[in-house]
Amino acid sequence: EKGKIAKTFWGKAWCENLESYCDYENRLPRGRTYVRNGSVIDLQIAPGVISALVSGSALYRVTITVKQVEQVAWKTLKNECAGRVGSLIDLLQGKLSPQVMEIITRRETGLFPKPSEIGLDCSCPDWAGMCKHIAATLYGVGARLDESPELLFALRGADHLELVTAATESVTAGVSAPRDSFATLNGENLEEIFGIEIEPRPSSKPAIPRKNTSQRKRLG
Structure with a gap:
């Protein structure tokens, strides 16, 4: 859909959940233009934390902490x-x-975090609880979940x-x-x-060296 930041169920659900909270509904729109323009750089999602660099009048660092489930x-x-x-x-x-x-x-x-489970921080001079750089980063997460929905589980430690x-x-x-x-x-x-790639889990058993077949005795 033209103009939509997120395209799949996972990304749309993330964005809609954020917009459903009155704490955020008036602040989030400021970030839409930023994320559509590609201003969110180096977005990283790890257990309990989201980080990004956002390009505005300068380059600002955004850190969002999320309480694990x-x-x-x-x-x-x-x-x-x-x-x-x-x-x-x-x-x-x-x-x-x-x-x-x-x-x-x-x-x-x-699994979506509530506002009370989210901590917001940006290096910009805007002292508002949620600046446009933070809003853009949150929307950027929605776009990322389109590609990698398993990151929602990783973010919440599940x-x-x-x-x-x-x-x-x-x-x-x-x-x-x-x-x-x-x-x-x-x-x-x-x-x-899940529409994802799952890395094989490392084996807990020690590797057993293979015998050199060239030295096997011939039978008969």
Whole structure:
């Protein structure tokens, strides 16, 4: 859609959630032009922190801290998603259902942070609680989630693989389904579900050197 900062469900939901809070609704519009003009530079999203350089009359550094999700809240989210059998059928078909996505992005109880969980700081001389550089950075996160939705989970300190694991365990424990359908829910399937690339986890077992086959004795 022309003029939209975010294009996919994840990015749009992030922006809409921010705009739904009265603390932000009058301040966010100042950042839209900045992010559309490409003024947000070097946007980084890590567990508990968002950082960026924003080009204005000078180059300003923005740092946004985000409280990581409480373990109790994360467990509740996982349980709620796992209890929806219909949504897990979609999950096994290679996509997250609207029900699961709604749970994850729900205001107040989902993974999106509330204003009280967000700390804002900018090196610019504007002493407003949210300057246009901070607003632009927050919108920039929405655009980034279009490409990498797993960053939402990383930002809040939640492992998205746990969500899929909980969903799978719930179904295998309480619903009759072909065992093979769950066995195929591997890393490649998860990449399709979330639209992301998952790095292989390093093996905890020490590497075993391969024998030199050139020195094997010939049989017979």
